[in-house]
Amino acid sequence: MAKETKRERFVRIAVARTNRIIDNxxxxxxxxxxxxxxxxxxDVKKxxxxxxxxLKQTKNRFLGVDSKEERFTLE
Incomplete structure (x- = not known):
């Protein structure tokens, strides 16, 4: 059994996670x-x-720019 390459692992995980985000x-x-x-x-605006x-923060991570994570709340 061949070992999964980094590219293959990225494609497998990125596709699954992207589809999960779209579903959500x-x-x-x-x-x-x-x-x-x-x-x-x-509420809708928030x-x-x-x-x-x-989405912007995640994109920036792919571009090598770090940012802090925050949790969402309507309260």
Whole structure:
């Protein structure tokens, strides 16, 4: 059995993690149903600001720029 290369391991893990993130974003989109949930425009703004900030930080890590991690909350 051949040992998995770093490239093969990256592709396998990156594909799985990216698809998991996409699936979770779709689940988050389900929260947009006004018939099932109540939220404010401010809530939506906070959610998307947090997502955009994390996406930018993650991209920067691939570019070699470090940043601190923060947890999201609506409270």
């Amino acid at each position: 974003m779709r689940l988050l989109g389900n929260c947009s149903s006004k018939s099932n949930y109540e939220y404010t425009d401010e 959610i998307f600001n947090a997502l955009e900030k994390e």
